[in-house]
Structures are given as structure tokens and as C-alpha cells.
Amino acid sequence: MILLKLAAGMVGMASLLHIMILLGGADWYRFFGAGEAMAILSEQGSSYPTLITATIAAVLATWSVYGLSGAGLLPKLPLRKIVLAGIASIFLLRGALAxxxxxxxxxxxxxxLADKMTFMMITSLICLFIGTGYAVGTYRLMTADRK
Incomplete structure (x- = not known):
């Protein structure tokens, strides 16, 4: 479960990063690939970037907690295996198709984003690693039940 622990930790860090982006404002939106439109909306005081980024942070935090639950560091959560499989699928698809x-x-x-191909390659590799960690962890949970 080492891979799942590591992947869940990385997702937790991504959640914290999104909170930092909220605090950092428009320049942080630009740097982390949210796009010029989101940066401009942030500069204009729109609540839209805040709502979207806070939602992403909350989803990532939830996914991290599920990963830590799957790794045995937190209590078992409802629908744990199904949720972990879904999280793995989302990260693998993001990594492969972005x-x-x-x-x-x-x-x-x-x-x-096409003009920021280095950013795209790095984030895609990170997503593939996280997705693999969640997939391996989910597989081990599912096969452990058969033994």
C-alpha cells in the first residue's frame, strides 16, 4: 500500500496547493494553468474562480482521505473500493488524454495549455503516477478480500 499512501499524500498536497492558489490570486491562477480568463475574473473580484478552486480543493481533499482509508491509515469509508476505482480512473484518464x-x-x-506543453507533460505524468497508485491500491484491496 506504499504507492497508495504516496498517491494519497500527493493528492492531499494538490488540495493544499489549490487553497494556496485561492490566497495567491490571479498570478497564481496564471502560473498553475487555470487560464487567463480565470486570472482576469480573479482580478475583477468575481466569486467564480474562488468557488471553482475551492470545490476542486474539497474534492481533492476527499479523494486523499479515501486514499488514506484504502491504505489503512484511516477507518474504512463507505463505498471505498468503488470510489478508489473511480479516482484511479479519473487520474489515469487525465494523465493519458490531456x-x-x-x-x-x-x-x-x-x-x-498547448503553449505550456512542459506544464502539461509534468502534470500528466503526475496524474499517471497518482492514478497508478490508486489503481494498484484498489486492486490489492479487492484481491485481499478473495483470500
Whole structure:
């Protein structure tokens, strides 16, 4: 369960990073790939970037808690195996498909991301690692029940 512990820790750090982005404002939105539109909305005092970023932080925190539960560091949570499999799938899909989607899409935001290919490669690799950690952990939980 070492991979799942590590992956859950990384997701927890990503949640904290999103909280830091909330505090950092527009420049942080730009640096971390949220797009110019989100940065401008943040500069204008719109609540939209705050709501979206806070929601992402909450989802990531929840996913981290589920990962820690799956790794045995926290009590068993409801639907743990199904949720962990879903989290693994989302991270693996994000890691595998983000770059191809960015390259074929013609939306302004995707164009911004296409211009930040180093960022896209790094975040995609991170997502693949996290997804693998959750997938391996989920597999081990499911096979442990059969023994």
C-alpha cells in the first residue's frame, strides 16, 4: 500500500496547493494553468474562480482521505473500493488524454495549455503516477478480500 499512501499524500498536497492558489490570486491562477480568463475574473473580484478552486480543493481533499482509508491509515469509508476505482480512473484518464485533447482542440483555453506543453507533460505524468497508485491500491484491496 506504499504507492497508495504516496498517491494519497500527493493528492492531499494538490488540495493544499489549490487553497494556496485561492490566497495567491490571479498570478497564481496564471502560473498553475487555470487560464487567463480565470486570472482576469480573479482580478475583477468575481466569486467564480474562488468557488471553482475551492470545490476542486474539497474534492481533492476527499479523494486523499479515501486514499488514506484504502491504505489503512484511516477507518474504512463507505463505498471505498468503488470510489478508489473511480479516482484511479479519473487520474489515469487525465494523465493519458490531456495532451492529445489539448493538441486537437481549438478553444482559447486549450490553446493556452498547448503553449505550456512542459506544464502539461509534468502534470500528466503526475496524474499517471497518482492514478497508478490508486489503481494498484484498489486492486490489492479487492484481491485481499478473495483470500
Amino acid at each position: 495532451i492529445p485533447v489539448v493538441l486537437v482542440s481549438d478553444s482559447p483555453y486549450m490553446q493556452e
